[in-house]
Amino acid sequence: MSKGKVYLVGAGPGDIELITLKGFRLLGKADVIFYDHLSSAQLLEFAKPDAETISVGKFASKHTLPQGEINKRLVDKAKDGNVVVRLKGGDCYLFGRGGEEAEACLEADVEFEVVPGITSALAVPCYAGIPPTHRDCTSNIAIVTGHRKAGDTRPIDIPKAGTVVFLMSVGNIQNIVESLLREGWSKDALIAAVERGTCYDQRVVKGNLGNFIEVAEKAKLRKPAIFIVGKVVEMQEKLDWFGKKPNVLVLGNHPERYKHLGNIVHRRIIECAGADDFSQVDEVVERIADFDWIIFTSVNGAKNLFPRLAKKGLDARSLANVKIAAIGSTTAAKLSEYGIIPDMVAVTESSAGLLEEFAKIDVSGKKIFLPQAEVSSKELPDGLVAMGVEIEKTVVYKTVDIEPAPVDFDYIDAILFTSGSTVRAFLKHFKEVPAGIKVYGLGAPTLAVANEYGIDGEPMPKDPNA
Numbered sequence: 001m002s003k004g005k006v007y008l009v010g011a012g013p014g015d016i017e018l019i020t021l022k023g024f025r026l027l028g029k030a031d032v033i034f035y036d037h038l039s040s041a042q043l044l045e046f047a048k049p050d051a052e053t054i055s056v057g058k059f060a061s062k063h064t065l066p067q068g069e070i071n072k073r074l075v076d077k078a079k080d081g082n083v084v085v086r087l088k089g090g091d092c093y094l095f096g097r098g099g100e101e102a103e104a105c106l107e108a109d110v111e112f113e114v115v116p117g118i119t120s121a122l123a124v125p126c127y128a129g130i131p132p133t134h135r136d137c138t139s140n141i142a143i144v145t146g147h148r149k150a151g152d153t154r155p156i157d158i159p160k161a162g163t164v165v166f167l168m169s170v171g172n173i174q175n176i177v178e179s180l181l182r183e184g185w186s187k188d189a190l191i192a193a194v195e196r197g198t199c200y201d202q203r204v205v206k207g208n209l210g211n212f213i214e215v216a217e218k219a220k221l222r223k224p225a226i227f228i229v230g231k232v233v234e235m236q237e238k239l240d241w242f243g244k245k246p247n248v249l250v251l252g253n254h255p256e257r258y259k260h261l262g263n264i265v266h267r268r269i270i271e272c273a274g275a276d277d278f279s280q281v282d283e284v285v286e287r288i289a290d291f292d293w294i295i296f297t298s299v300n301g302a303k304n305l306f307p308r309l310a311k312k313g314l315d316a317r318s319l320a321n322v323k324i325a326a327i328g329s330t331t332a333a334k335l336s337e338y339g340i341i342p343d344m345v346a347v348t349e350s351s352a353g354l355l356e357e358f359a360k361i362d363v364s365g366k367k368i369f370l371p372q373a374e375v376s377s378k379e380l381p382d383g384l385v386a387m388g389v390e391i392e393k394t395v396v397y398k399t400v401d402i403e404p405a406p407v408d409f410d411y412i413d414a415i416l417f418t419s420g421s422t423v424r425a426f427l428k429h430f431k432e433v434p435a436g437i438k439v440y441g442l443g444a445p446t447l448a449v450a451n452e453y454g455i456d457g458e459p460m461p462k463d464p465n466a
Contacts, residue, residue, distance in 0.1 A: 415439050
């Protein structure tokens with residue numbers, strides 16, 4: 001059996017894109033992943049399909065497993081020959097007990113490696129618009145844990161620094177404020193609490209040391225939150241780049257395409273699966289060379305058609321005399337994995353965009369094959385028939401509703417529906433679009449489905465930089 005290894009990986013403060021490239025690569029390689037509450041569960045989507053994932057809790061003052069048991073399981077899994085990733089919120093070694101886990105590996109003669117993570121002590125102030133240091137305010141910073149064992153009411157040691165950042169502090173506000181005042185900080189000194197930093201539901205609550213206990217109590221602070229004390233807090237409103245962008249709930253795939261809309265909150269609500277019956281597809285595959293064009297309207301069309309070709313002993317060579325169209329660059333990239341370079345890629349990634357491209361050429365009398373979803377818009381096939389095309393449609397995949405991750409609509413400004421299926425799945429799970437939330441639709445067919453259900457929406461704004 002190969003020798004296992006433990007990687008202690010800092011997951012960053014919450015925004016999944018803040019994990020390091022090395023940490024991301026190891027997630028996809030791991031056989032076993034131990035994760036805690038402070039590392040985003042969305043990161044587990046990047047694990048291998050057969051990876052074992054184990055929650056070890058780590059909620060404030062409540063651990064699913066004692067630290068000693070976590071250490072033991074890390075060691076045992078590695079000794080079984082596994083590549084083990086211990087995914088930890090923020091950085092592994094900054095108040096994260098990563099040093100104890102590394103010691104446990106060393107004592108058990110298990111190879112380990114530490115992959116640093118971006119600590120919330122620096123990332124969260126950045127996302128809140130508060131630079132921890134600034135030439136006009138201070139050139140030094142101290143990072144302190146505000147956490148205390150139950151019953152420990154001793155004053156907190158306050159280092160001498162222009163900015164002090166407190167982690168794990170919500171349950172100990174009174175002691176923190178009193179300790180700062182005892183060390184000579186003015187009651188007028190500014191303090192900010194940043195809840196759920198770097199996440200879409202981030203909130204900044206500000207005050208001064210004289211009123212902050214009352215302010216925090218009234219605000220009903222959520223965990224996790226950090227406190228930032230110092231003159232730098234006065235820059236928050238001016239530099240609040242993250243909070244000024246709208247939060248947009250995206251329900252389809254490829255959320256990276258829509259970043260021009262604002263802070264993207266990605267919640268997968270459907271997934272695609274192969275057709276229940278491929279007999280009709282297999283019949284078409286036997287005469288695939290008879291078509292003039294094949295149009296792929298999604299990556300799922302390619303993912304489900306080409307395996308049927310392979311089953312018949314065929315590959316890309318069977319399409320030598322057939323022209324290929326792709327609805328957009330992502331679908332074109334998927335086709336390249338099968339050795340296909342499309343003859344046509346729609347500039348506007350939609351059925352309307354494909355029709356615009358076909359309108360530029362004479363396709364009258366041509367035979368076109370359209371591998372599609374079980375529930376599909378009629379816009380493309382009807383538009384092609386109007387051009388004099390002989391079209392054959394075959395179902396190669398279907399969409400299946402899945403349970404989305406939780407979302408707090410109090411922090412959502414807009415929703416982007418990327419297909420009619422996402423509209424129907426959203427209403428099934430959430431019943432209605434909350435009042436005051438703007439709705440965008442990706443293409444006219446999606447908006448038409450939304451309108452059928454009484455949802456008023458508008459076309460997705462174009463990326464001004466595209």
